Amino acid sequence: MKLFKSLIIFLMQRFLKEEDRVALRTQHRQENKRRVEDRITAVLLSEKGGIEVHYLCPL
Numbered sequence: 001m002k003l004f005k006s007l008i009i010f011l012m013q014r015f016l017k018e019e020d021r022v023a024l025r026t027q028h029r030q031e032n033k034r035r036v037e038d039r040i041t042a043v044l045l046s047e048k049g050g051i052e053v054h055y056l057c058p059l
Contacts, residue, residue: 012024
């Protein structure tokens with residue numbers, strides 16, 4: 001996994017301008033925050049008996 005991440009970073013530095021890399025990191029960060037918010041909402045709803053939660057990926 002570490003090698004894959006290093007390869008991605010290398011390719012980003014080769015083919016993307018700095019502002020594009022910043023925009024991509026910002027987009028990924030926002031997507032990650034949204035997924036966390038969705039998980040928290042699902043857990044809170046399940047505790048109230050509103051829905052049943054099935055996780056496809058770990059927190």
